[in-house]
Amino acid sequence: MKKKRLLTKNDVQIGKPLPWSVVDSQGTLLLKAGMLVTSARQLSRLVDQQTYIDTASMSGTAGRAATKLVMAKRDAPKKGITTFDWVSAQVDRLQSAYYAVEKGAGDGPQQIKAVAILIQKAANRNASALMGGCTLHQGNSYTLSKSIHMGVLVEQIGKRLQVGEAARFSVICAALSHDIGMWLEQDQMRMQIAPLSPEQSALIQSHPGRGVEKLRAAGVEDETWLSCVGMHHERADGSGYPEGVKGEAIIPPARMIAVADIYAAMTRQRGDRIAMTSKGAQKEVFLSRGEMIDVTMAQIFIKEIGIFSPGNFVLLANGEVGVVSGRGGNAATPEVAVIIVADGRALLNAQGRDTSDRNCSVVNVIPCPDHPDLQKVLDTVWERIA
């Protein structure tokens, strides 16, 4: 009786315990029953390397051991929280920090720094999950949600630019507090369809400086942090505010925050304008290079974040609908977790697909699909954050 058969992509559900062990052609154990395949990339590697399902592990002593392991895995409480709960928790922390800064309570800056520490820590282990969570986060506060997203974006860009960890930390703190000069008013203005009043226009023009004043009054002395907040609306061509400085006169970390701010704003709903996909927003970043956005920063941003950023929904060539879950082999072949199969059936556990396979290639980015348990299935896409 054959003890093993070749593993195919259809045998494995990403993120679910394996019901059998996976071995190589020599029978060497690669993955024990009960372990997880956590990404489309890992699955592709297993298939490409021609690995085998150890059918013996489904029966007899080995099978019983495997079953026990699977049961134990299922019964064990899941460690960590979903990326969505993680983003929500950071939004709550940031709100508390903002109120502390408003009151001059003294620990506001420390609370902002605590969120920045958590972003750096989580981004080291779960960068794609963070990006997905930030992109899909549905919160009440536009400013707070966008600020967390920007913190994650600048950490990614900073790493790509080989900026040191301490310097990146200051930039994250600035991203987290860039709009503190008008955060209470901004959420209301965001949904306003009527033109801005003269008072609102004046507030917008002055909010970078007001933010710096508030942070300084609360005890922030980090000049990189403060300068980034003060310059986050300056533009490469001098069309920004409040000073209208341009080019090299804008410090590099402020240019980084500016592009993250523009991108994070475009990918969120504002007034009667619907949120753009990452593909649409990146096109705008590309078209704005050399004008609003520094040329080098625009190129690096597009390269690092990509047109298929985690959290965007996509249609695949085989008719399936999925969500981008991570980086793939190249910019056009991201990791995708399918949530609706070709016959329209909505899945409760997302299934990874190899988008470098022509049948599963990405056709386009699409709006949020109709799925009866969207949050439930999205919770299965990314690893939990410890």
Ligand SMILES: [Fe+2]
């Ligand atoms: Fe702003």
